[in-house]
Amino acid sequence: MRSVRSAAVGFELRNDMTCHVEMPAYRGDIAMKFQTPLPILGALVGLTVLADAQTTSKSPTIWLASDVIDMKVVDPKGEKLGKVEDVVVHPGGETAYAVLSFGGTLGMGDKLFAMPWSVLRTTEAETSKKDSDRSIVLPLDKERLKNAPGFDKAHWPVLASADWAKDIDAYYLTEAGGNVKRPVEAGARTSVITWKCSDLKGADVKTPTGEKLGDIEEIAIDTNGRVNYVAVSVGGFLGMGESHVAVPWDALKFSLEGEKGDTKVITLATTKQQLEKAPRFKPGKDKVAEMTDPKWIGGVYDYYSVQPYWPRSQAKQDQGR
Numbered sequence: 001m002r003s004v005r006s007a008a009v010g011f012e013l014r015n016d017m018t019c020h021v022e023m024p025a026y027r028g029d030i031a032m033k034f035q036t037p038l039p040i041l042g043a044l045v046g047l048t049v050l051a052d053a054q055t056t057s058k059s060p061t062i063w064l065a066s067d068v069i070d071m072k073v074v075d076p077k078g079e080k081l082g083k084v085e086d087v088v089v090h091p092g093g094e095t096a097y098a099v100l101s102f103g104g105t106l107g108m109g110d111k112l113f114a115m116p117w118s119v120l121r122t123t124e125a126e127t128s129k130k131d132s133d134r135s136i137v138l139p140l141d142k143e144r145l146k147n148a149p150g151f152d153k154a155h156w157p158v159l160a161s162a163d164w165a166k167d168i169d170a171y172y173l174t175e176a177g178g179n180v181k182r183p184v185e186a187g188a189r190t191s192v193i194t195w196k197c198s199d200l201k202g203a204d205v206k207t208p209t210g211e212k213l214g215d216i217e218e219i220a221i222d223t224n225g226r227v228n229y230v231a232v233s234v235g236g237f238l239g240m241g242e243s244h245v246a247v248p249w250d251a252l253k254f255s256l257e258g259e260k261g262d263t264k265v266i267t268l269a270t271t272k273q274q275l276e277k278a279p280r281f282k283p284g285k286d287k288v289a290e291m292t293d294p295k296w297i298g299g300v301y302d303y304y305s306v307q308p309y310w311p312r313s314q315a316k317q318d319q320g321r
Contacts, residue, residue: 059294060222060310065197073100073136087197088159089227091254096225111150117225119172160194193254205232205266213237229300231281244281248306279303
């Protein structure tokens with residue numbers, strides 16, 4: 001007697017060439033058990049493999065911040081509206097904001113406009129078109145956009161303010177098919193730490209004891225605006241010249257220190273030995289596909305024992321146990 005098992009369905013192939021199938025109960029506490037002819041086994045296994053494949057396909061699409069900043073923004077018809085000036089991010093998975101400029105396209109001058117990432121749509125380049133490239137789609141009526149809350153390039157608002165976020169969220173709440181998160185109540189945020197990607201790039205990363213590990217050189221962002229991982233230059237810390245390691249965003253600790261409590265500090269609990277073997281980030285346009293590959297990124301999270309925030313295939317979860 002031998003058996004074939006799945007995370008979702010239990011199989012037992014018996015000597016009489018029938019297949020004993022045990023399926024977990026979805027209602028109540030009693031599992032369903034029945035016998036089925038052997039040919040059905042193949043179909044059941046196939047369904048399980050398909051389910052795993054569908055789960056794997058939910059891995060986030062990752063873009064590098066260096067590519068996102070200055071990326072063009074178009075309307076649903078493909079006509080250019082403006083570009084991405086910056087991305088506002090928070091520790092963890094709180095709502096991120098894209099900061100856009102429209103220049104003279106809509107007669108908006110030098111104003112900037114922050115909006116939740118959930119308003120936007122992302123498009124990949126069409127390989128069949130020579131001049132096609134990635135872009136961000138803003139599905140807003142131009143008249144609505146002209147009345148959107150903006151700010152001067154030289155005078156940014158207090159981005160960590162829950163009141164500011166509430167006003168921005170409320171304005172776009174009825175747009176983009178209702179996909180925008182509900183307004184954030186004042187004081188409801190779990191973190192008052194906010195970063196512009198342009199400022200985050202170059203920020204120090206330290207050990208918990210205050211020793212400098214290196215600088216953040218790149219930020220990987222998923223198409224929901226959430227930071228996925230950062231690339232940290234650790235060559236000086238390791239004494240081995242230029243070297244970059246990928247670190248999950250959730251592996252970092254963020255705090256406010258200093259006399260006024262307004263100095264942002266980023267720390268990573270690790271050792272030289274761990275960093276020496278950590279997954280390497282490879283800069284360069286020819287390495288982007290590799291550095292944004294979901295399988296490679298999953299390995300980065302596994303190395304630091306950080307639970308991914310996206311669904312992983314059951315097979316991968318079982319393998320890690």
